[in-house]
Amino acid sequence: QVQLVESGGGLVQAGGNLRLSCTASERTFSSYVLGWFRQAPGKEREFVAAIRWSGGRTYYADSVKGRFTISRDNAKNTVYLQMNSLKPEDTTVYYCAAGLPITSAQAMGAHNYDYWGQGTQVTVSS
Numbered sequence: 001q002v003q004l005v006e007s008g009g010g011l012v013q014a015g016g017n018l019r020l021s022c023t024a025s026e027r028t029f030s031s032y033v034l035g036w037f038r039q040a041p042g043k044e045r046e047f048v049a050a051i052r053w054s055g056g057r058t059y060y061a062d063s064v065k066g067r068f069t070i071s072r073d074n075a076k077n078t079v080y081l082q083m084n085s086l087k088p089e090d091t092t093v094y095y096c097a098a099g100l101p102i103t104s105a106q107a108m109g110a111h112n113y114d115y116w117g118q119g120t121q122v123t124v125s126s
Helices: none
Strands: 004-007 010-013 018-024 033-039 046-052 058-060 068-073 078-083 092-099 113-116 120-125
Touching (some): 004 092, 018 092, 078 092
Antiparallel strands (some): 004 018, 018 078, 033 046, 033 092, 046 058, 068 078
């Protein structure tokens, strides 16, 4: 139903910045929470940030507060993850997701999202 496509990943040096984008092929975000997750090989999928499309309420993992910013552009059906002051430990595949979590705790759980993008690789060199 909902098709999500991530872009913007790449290779940067530690301390650098990247902006990830996630675009839906059709307008399906109005009632959804859009989240960013990351998953390194052999690790659990980790919550990064989320935004409620209606109203723009945001949520962040403690590990990225003050460094990452999630935002949306309604006209483009796109959610962004601005990543600043990147660290080598940020290296992994980043996924965007859409779902209908009710509480802030649910918004941080990958199992509460129904639709996922293909992922985009972020590599931070030291």
